[in-house]
Amino acid sequence: MMLDAAGWEALRLSLLVGTTATLLGLPLALWVAWLLARKTFPGKWILNAAVHLPLVLPPVVTGYLLLVAFGRQGPAGRFLEETFGLILAFRWTGAALAALVMGFPLMVRAIRLAIEAVDPRLEEAAATLGAPRYAVFATVTLPLIMPGILAGAVMGFAKAIGEFGATITFVANIPGQTQTLPSAIYSLLQVPGGEDAAIRLVLWACILAIGAVIASEWLARRVAARIAGA
Amino acid sequence: MSLEVDIAHGFLGFSLAARFEAGPGVTALFGRSGAGKTTVVNAVAGLLRPQKGRIAIDGDVVLDTKHGVDLPVHRRGLGYVFQDARLFPHLTARQNLQYGARFTRAGMRIGEDEVINLLGIEALLDRRPARLSGGERQRVAIGRALLAQPRMLLMDEPLAALDAPRKQDILPYLERLKSEARIPILYVSHALDEIARLADTMVLLQNGTVAATGPLFDIMADPEAMPLLGAREAGAVIEVRVVETDNGGLSTLQAAAGRIELPGVTAPPGTELRLRILAQDIILSKTRPDGLVGVNILPVTIKAIHPGGGPGAAILLDAAGDRLLARLTARTLETLDLVPGQPCFAILKAMAIAPGAVGRA
Numbered sequence: 001m002m003l004d005a006a007g008w009e010a011l012r013l014s015l016l017v018g019t020t021a022t023l024l025g026l027p028l029a030l031w032v033a034w035l036l037a038r039k040t041f042p043g044k045w046i047l048n049a050a051v052h053l054p055l056v057l058p059p060v061v062t063g064y065l066l067l068v069a070f071g072r073q074g075p076a077g078r079f080l081e082e083t084f085g086l087i088l089a090f091r092w093t094g095a096a097l098a099a100l101v102m103g104f105p106l107m108v109r110a111i112r113l114a115i116e117a118v119d120p121r122l123e124e125a126a127a128t129l130g131a132p133r134y135a136v137f138a139t140v141t142l143p144l145i146m147p148g149i150l151a152g153a154v155m156g157f158a159k160a161i162g163e164f165g166a167t168i169t170f171v172a173n174i175p176g177q178t179q180t181l182p183s184a185i186y187s188l189l190q191v192p193g194g195e196d197a198a199i200r201l202v203l204w205a206c207i208l209a210i211g212a213v214i215a216s217e218w219l220a221r222r223v224a225a226r227i228a229g230a
Numbered sequence: 231m232s233l234e235v236d237i238a239h240g241f242l243g244f245s246l247a248a249r250f251e252a253g254p255g256v257t258a259l260f261g262r263s264g265a266g267k268t269t270v271v272n273a274v275a276g277l278l279r280p281q282k283g284r285i286a287i288d289g290d291v292v293l294d295t296k297h298g299v300d301l302p303v304h305r306r307g308l309g310y311v312f313q314d315a316r317l318f319p320h321l322t323a324r325q326n327l328q329y330g331a332r333f334t335r336a337g338m339r340i341g342e343d344e345v346i347n348l349l350g351i352e353a354l355l356d357r358r359p360a361r362l363s364g365g366e367r368q369r370v371a372i373g374r375a376l377l378a379q380p381r382m383l384l385m386d387e388p389l390a391a392l393d394a395p396r397k398q399d400i401l402p403y404l405e406r407l408k409s410e411a412r413i414p415i416l417y418v419s420h421a422l423d424e425i426a427r428l429a430d431t432m433v434l435l436q437n438g439t440v441a442a443t444g445p446l447f448d449i450m451a452d453p454e455a456m457p458l459l460g461a462r463e464a465g466a467v468i469e470v471r472v473v474e475t476d477n478g479g480l481s482t483l484q485a486a487a488g489r490i491e492l493p494g495v496t497a498p499p500g501t502e503l504r505l506r507i508l509a510q511d512i513i514l515s516k517t518r519p520d521g522l523v524g525v526n527i528l529p530v531t532i533k534a535i536h537p538g539g540g541p542g543a544a545i546l547l548d549a550a551g552d553r554l555l556a557r558l559t560a561r562t563l564e565t566l567d568l569v570p571g572q573p574c575f576a577i578l579k580a581m582a583i584a585p586g587a588v589g590r591a
Contacts, residue, residue, distance in 0.1 A: 121316055124277055127303040128310035129378045130333030139329070143320045 003200055009176050010184035011204055013092060017180055018160035021099035022107075022153050029107035029152060036108070037115035054166070055105040063169025066098055070170070094171035095178045099160035106159055107152035114148020115141070147220040154216035161208055181205050231414045233257075233382060237273050237283030237293075246270070246280075246438035256408050256415045258425040258446070260459075261435035267418045270435070271386050274416065275310050276303035287381055304333065309375030309413075313387040315367040317359035323370045324355040330378025338379060340411060345373045348410055349403055365396040369403060376411060383415045389424060397424075404428055405589060422463045426450065426506040427589030434458050451553035453536035453544035456509070461542055465508035466555040472501045480580065487528040487549035492583055504589045509544065509557035511582040515575045516566060526578040530554060532570050535563065547576060 003011065035041070036048055054062050070077040070088045080086045088094035118141055126136040164182040171178040173187060185201045188194035233252040240246065246266040261267050272278035274285055276292065279300060285293040287308070292301040309330075317326050327342065346352055349369040359367055368388055375383055388404075389397045401424065408415065408428055419425055425432065425446070432449040434442040442455050449455050451466035470483040472495065481495035483503065490505070497503060518527065530547040537543045543563050547554040554576060558566075568574070 119316075121312070121314075122318060124303070125310070125312065125316040126318070126329070128275055128277075128308065129330035129374065130304050130307075131329075132302075132304050132333070135333065140318060 003204070004197065006175055006179075007184065007197060007201055007204075010179050010181050010201065013095070013176075013178075014161050014180040014208075017092060017095045017099050018157045020093075020096040021103055021160040022157045024096070025100040025104055025107055025156055026149070026153055029104060029156070030111055030149065033108045033111035033115055033152075037112045051108050052105050054102050059102065059163070059165025060169050062101060063098060063166035066094075066101065066166065066170040070094065070097065088171070090171050090174060090178060092171075092178060095167050095180060096160075098166040098170045099163045100156075102163045102166050103156035103159035106155040110152035110155055111145065111148050114145035114151075117148075118144045147223045150216055150219045150223065154212050158209055158212050161205070161212075181208075231288060231382070233274065233414070233416065234284070234286045235270065235274060237270070237280040237285065239269060239273065239278070239280035239283070244438060248435065248438065248440050250433045250440050250443050252414065252416055252433070253431060254414050255430035256417050256428050257431040257433060258429035259416060259418045259433050259435060260420065260422070260425055262420055265420075265435040266438040267420070267435055268386055271310075271384050271416060271418050275308055275384055276301060276306050277310075307379075307381045309378055309380030309383040311368070311372050311375050311383065311385040311388045313390050315359070315364075315371035317362075317367055317371055317374070319359050321358070322355065323351065323357055323359070323362065326359070326370055326374050327351075327355075327377050329374060334379045339413070340376055340379065342377060345376050348406055349373050363396070364392050365400050368392065368400060372403070372407065376407075376413070380413070383413050384418075385415060386418045387420070388417075389421070390419070401427060401589065422459060422465075423506065426465075426467045427504060447553070450506070451546065451555050453534060453546050453555065456536070456544045456555070456557070461544075461557060462510060463508070464544070464555060464557070465506050465511070466553050467504055467506045468549075468552040468554070470503050470505050472497050472499050472503060474499055485528065485549065486552045487530065488526075490526045490528070490578065491580055492526075493580060505583065507554060507578060507583065509555040511578060512547075512554060512556040513577040514545065514547075514556055514558065514566065514568070515577055516568075516572075518575050519577060522577065524580050526580060528554075528576045528578065530574060530576045532568055532572045532574060534570055535568065537563075549576065 032047070032051060068074050072078065072081060072087065072089050077088060080088065086093065088097055122140055123136050126140045131139065162182060164186065167178065167180060168183055173179050173183040179187065181201055181204065185198050188198035188201070231254045236249040238247045246269050248266065248270050259267050259270060269278060273280045282295050283293065284291065291299050292306050293299060318329065321329065327345065349372060351369050351373060354362060354366055354370060362370065389400060392400065405427065417428060429446045432444065432446050433440055434449065434455065436458055441458050442449055447467055456464040468485055470485045470490065473482040473484050473489065475481045475495060475498060479493055480491045483490045483492060483495065483505070528549050530549045532545060533548045534546040535543055536546065537560065541559050542557050543560055545556040545558060547556055556576065
C-alpha cells in the first residue's frame with residue numbers, strides 16, 4: 001500500500017482537486033437544480049441541455065472546449081488571468097475546473113430529484129406561519145433536501161477523483177501539477193515495469209471511491225432518519 | 231375584528247364571485263365540494279391570487295387588485311390550519327409549535343404553555359410528526375398556527391381527514407379554542423355537525439356565490455336555507471342547560487319550551503349546551519300524544535310552512551322562543567291540515583340525537 005513520492009503527490013492532488021471541485025460546484029448545482037425543479041422561464045430547456053452536456057459529450061471534447069475557452073489565449077482564460085491573476089491552463093486549478101464541469105450534471109440531478117420530492121405545500125405552510133421566502137428555503141426546503149445534496153456531493157466528488165479525459169486534454173499530465181490518480185495510473189501503465197506502482201494507486205482509487213459511497217450512505221441514512229422522525 | 235371579502239375568480243369552467251364579512255367569533259364557510267370554499271380561504275391567506283377583488287382584515291387591505299395591493303402570504307398575519315396538518319417532518323412537535331415565533335412581529339397574544347394546555351399536547355412535544363396519529367398531528371398544527379400569533383385563524387376542513395371517533399375527540403378542543411383563545415376563526419367545512427357546534431356566523435357558498443349569510447341560529451332554522459343545507463341534514467340548533475346527568479342512562483336538559491331527556495350527555499349539571507335537532511327527527515302532532523315512551527314532547531306553535539321542491543315541506547316551529555325546524559311530506563301536511571299560528575306538539579325521539587350533535591354552547 002505504500003506509495004512513492006510521485007504516488008503520494010498524485011493522491012494529494014486528486015483529493016485537492018476533488019474537494020475544490022465539489023465545494024465550488026455544490027452551491028451552483030443547488031441553484032441550478034432549484035431553477036430546473038421549481039421555475040419556468042424561457043430557455044429552460046437550453047439550461048437543462050447545457051448542464052447535461054458533459055454527461056453525453058466525449059470527455060476529450062469537453063476538455064478541448066475548456067482549453068479553447070479557459071486556455072491562456074481563450075476569452076474566459078484571459079479574463080480570469082487579467083482580472084484575478086488566476087491561471088487555469090496546465091495548473092491544478094484547471095484540473096479542478098475540469099472535474100467540476102464533469103461532475104456538475106451528477107450533482108444537479110441528485111439535488112433536483114430531492115427538490116422535486118419536497119411537498120410545496122409544506123413551504124406554503126411555512127409562509128402562512130410568517131416565514132419570508134429565504135427563511136422557508138433555509139428552514140424547510142434545505143433540511144428536507146439534505147440527503148440529495150449529500151448524495152450529489154459524493155457523486156460529484158467521486159467523479160472528480162476519477163475524471164481523466166477532460167482533465168488530460170485541458171491541463172495535460174504534469175506530475176505535481178496536474179497529474180491526478182487516473183493520469184498517474186495511465187502514465188505508469190505506459191512504461192515497462194510500472195505495473196506494481198500502478199496497482200498500488202489503483203487500490204487507493206478503490207479505497208477512496210468505496211469510502212465515499214459508504215460515507216454518503218451513512219450520512220444520508222442519518223439525515224433520512226432525522227427527517228422521517230425515527 | 232372583521233374580515234371583508236369581495237373576490238371574483240374563474241378557472242377551468244368554474245367561476246367564483248363571493249362577497250361576505252366575518253366578525254369576531256367563528257364564521258363557518260359552508261358548501262358542498264366544489265362550491266369554492268378552499269378557493270376563498272386560499273385567497274384570504276394569499277396562497278391564491280384572485281383575478282379581481284378586495285380583502286381587508288380589520289380595515290387593513292391585504293388584497294386590492296384595482297390598486298395593485300397584494301400582500302405576500304407571510305405578511306398577512308393569518309394562521310392557517312390545513313386539512314392535512316402539513317407539519318414539518320424534520321422537526322419535533324415542539325419545534326413545529328415554535329416555528330412561527332421567530333417571524334412574528336405582533337405582540338404575544340397567546341403563550342406556548344397556554345396553547346399546549348388548551349390542546350392537550352404536553353405528552354407529544356418531543357415526538358416527530360411521523361410518530362403522531364392523525365388527530366394528534368392536527369392538534370399540533372392548530373397550536374403551531376396559534377403560536378404564530380395570527381390576527382385570525384383560517385381552518386380548511388381541519389377534521390375532514392379524520393375518522394368519526396377521532397373527530398369527536400378533537401371537537402371539544404376546538405370548542406375550547408373558540409371560548410378560550412378569543413381569536414376570530416374562519417372555519418371551512420362541509421360538515422353541518424361541526425358547524426352547528428362551533429360557528430357563530432354562517433356563510434353558505436353554492437356554485438361559487440354566497441347563497442345566504444347570517445347568524446348560525448338563524449340560518450340553521452331558516453326553512454329557505456334547507457335545500458342549501460340538504461334536507462336530510464337540515465335542523466335547527468337550540469341552546470339548553472344540563473339539569474341532571476345520567477339518570478338511568480338519560481340526562482335531563484332544560485330547553486325554553488320544556489325538558490328534554492337524552493342519552494349520552496356527560497356534561498355536568500349547569501352546563502350550557504348546543505343541541506342540533508334534525509328536521510327529519512321531529513314528528514308533529516295536533517294533540518298531546520299519550521302513552522309514547524322514549525320520546526320528548528315539546529309544545530310548539532307553527533310559524534311558517536315552506537313547501538320545498540320535491541315531496542317535503544319545511545315547517546318552522548316556535549318553541550317558547552326557540553326555533554325548531556321540522557320536515558314533513560306534503561301529504562302529511564294536507565292530512566293534518568296545519569296552518570301557521572296553530573299550536574301543536576313536536577315529538578322527538580330520545581335516541582335520535584347523536585352524541586355529536588351535542589356541544590358546548
